[in-house]
Amino acid sequence: MPHIQFPEGLPGIVGPFAFRPETAKPMRALAEILLRGPSTLSPGERELIATCVSTQNDCYFCQTSHGAAAAHHFGGNEQLVSDVKQNFETAAISNKLKALLAIAVKVQQSGKKVLPADIERARHEGASDIEIHDTVLIAAAFCMYNRYVDGLATWAPQDPALYRQMGAQMAEQGYIREEARPRAAGAAARNE
Amino acid sequence: MPHIQFPEGLPGIVGPFAFRPETAKPMRALAEILLRGPSTLSPGERELIATCVSTQNDCYFCQTSHGAAAAHHFGGNEQLVSDVKQNFETAAISNKLKALLAIAVKVQQSGKKVLPADIERARHEGASDIEIHDTVLIAAAFCMYNRYVDGLATWAPQDPALYRQMGAQMAEQGYIREEARPRAAGAAARNE
Numbered sequence: 001m002p003h004i005q006f007p008e009g010l011p012g013i014v015g016p017f018a019f020r021p022e023t024a025k026p027m028r029a030l031a032e033i034l035l036r037g038p039s040t041l042s043p044g045e046r047e048l049i050a051t052c053v054s055t056q057n058d059c060y061f062c063q064t065s066h067g068a069a070a071a072h073h074f075g076g077n078e079q080l081v082s083d084v085k086q087n088f089e090t091a092a093i094s095n096k097l098k099a100l101l102a103i104a105v106k107v108q109q110s111g112k113k114v115l116p117a118d119i120e121r122a123r124h125e126g127a128s129d130i131e132i133h134d135t136v137l138i139a140a141a142f143c144m145y146n147r148y149v150d151g152l153a154t155w156a157p158q159d160p161a162l163y164r165q166m167g168a169q170m171a172e173q174g175y176i177r178e179e180a181r182p183r184a185a186g187a188a189a190r191n192e
Numbered sequence: 193m194p195h196i197q198f199p200e201g202l203p204g205i206v207g208p209f210a211f212r213p214e215t216a217k218p219m220r221a222l223a224e225i226l227l228r229g230p231s232t233l234s235p236g237e238r239e240l241i242a243t244c245v246s247t248q249n250d251c252y253f254c255q256t257s258h259g260a261a262a263a264h265h266f267g268g269n270e271q272l273v274s275d276v277k278q279n280f281e282t283a284a285i286s287n288k289l290k291a292l293l294a295i296a297v298k299v300q301q302s303g304k305k306v307l308p309a310d311i312e313r314a315r316h317e318g319a320s321d322i323e324i325h326d327t328v329l330i331a332a333a334f335c336m337y338n339r340y341v342d343g344l345a346t347w348a349p350q351d352p353a354l355y356r357q358m359g360a361q362m363a364e365q366g367y368i369r370e371e372a373r374p375r376a377a378g379a380a381a382r383n384e
Contacts, residue, residue, distance in 0.1 A: 111342025150303025
């Protein structure tokens with residue numbers, strides 16, 4: 001049961017987003033830029049970074065929904081996502097993405113864990129400064145989203161079909177939308 | 193030395209904000225709403241939550257700048273900030289804020305650490321649902337900001353006078369502003 005009362009039936013982060021549309025707006029905007037905005041990393045690669053960090057943070061809702069979004073970007077290849085979650089170093093992804101994922105999982109532990117050697121490895125594999133920047137920020141941002149989802153004990157559905165549907169929607173339509181049900185009339189009025 | 197090249201002389205998070213104005217905008221907006229937006233928690237109380245989480249994450253720039261902002265809100269009471277950082281349970285703050293800080297430092301470890309008993313304690317001390325929500329999100333958000341600052345090895349000045357000045361500016365003028373020096377002409381053009 002969630003720690004505070006959200007509108008009924010909204011899974012994961014969607015509940016707190018509807019409860020507090022004021023903070024949902026910049027949080028949605030940040031996800032949209034990082035995961036779907038213009039970038040030399042594909043949206044699928046960026047969803048894999050989000051999925052790995054959410055897996056390290058043991059956030060079921062985020063790792064499953066973003067894993068489904070990643071799979072959708074990779075033509076429905078759920079095996080690839082599963083391989084990356086288990087051991088990205090041996091998965092069928094580029095050496096550049098492996099080096100970026102190595103940075104991301106260090107950021108998940110602590111920013112201070114990222115060493116010059118990690119950056120050198122990424123550069124050696126062809127990563128640009130902005131790709132390194134965005135990797136660090138995707139990892140940092142999912143340390144926020146994951147804690148937001150679990151720190152409020154939100155509802156995580158278990159049905160895989162639901163996550164496939166969610167993942168496809170996230171991949172195709174993205175992260176920016178008006179909250180379905182604002183917290184209260186007062187909140188709605190403030191947003192107009 | 194920072195892991196990637198930022199405009200010279202910008203401390204802490206200001207460097208990456210100038211490097212990537214597209215992501216800076218929602219990150220600044222989120223900080224403004226959480227720390228200075230309408231709330232039944234005072235800005236000083238919210239800066240104390242940010243300071244405690246940044247201290248747990250061992251982020252020197254964030255704990256010192258937000259600690260200075262907190263002290264500014266509390267009439268320059270740096271001792272109070274120092275007491276809260278050392279042990280908030282014995283500091284001269286309200287029982288409600290102590291209960292909220294207890295939630296925040298659990299979120300810093302993992303969202304899953306927050307138990308119903310932590311929420312009950314906060315409610316017993318008079319915390320509302322939205323105060324609990326905002327506490328969880330401030331703690332989660334600073335797990336992002338701290339990792340962003342340290343994961344890119346940004347520059348943290350050591351001069352306490354500089355942090356006092358920064359803290360006063362953060363407290364009085366807030367977090368929303370145009371980035372001083374955009375990454376490149378192309379980035380500036382995209383923002384126009």
